Amino acid sequence: MISSRRNCKPVEPCTSGCATAAPAPLVYRVRVLEHNPQRMALPEENVPPVHAFGLTLFPPPALQTAVFAQRQTNDVWGLYILGRIDRQASSSIASGHDAPTAS
Secondary structure, eight states: OOOSSOOOOOOOOBOOOOSSSSOOOBOEEEOOOEEETTEEEEEEEESSOEEETTEEEEOTTSEEEEEEEEESSSSOEEEEEEEEEOTTSOHHHHTTOOSOOOO
16 A cells, blocks of 8 residues: 655666766656555656757656556556657657657
């Protein structure tokens, strides 16, 4: 069971492999929108800008995901993950896409 009130300690930021000598940490804000014994909904978004190769690819909060976990049976959970890139993203990533894309 997830408690809505916990004493959370800061965690070390995650870093991804990168072609640069010193990759910047990737920090995401995660919120709990819904939690009960049958379902959880957790949206997240980047807090600092995401940089690669000297470019800002995603200003905050342009890179967003939402994770939904739903109980199928007592021992089986379904997991759904939605990703979104806001229009604020780098023009080289977001250009040429006027309509949303789903995969």
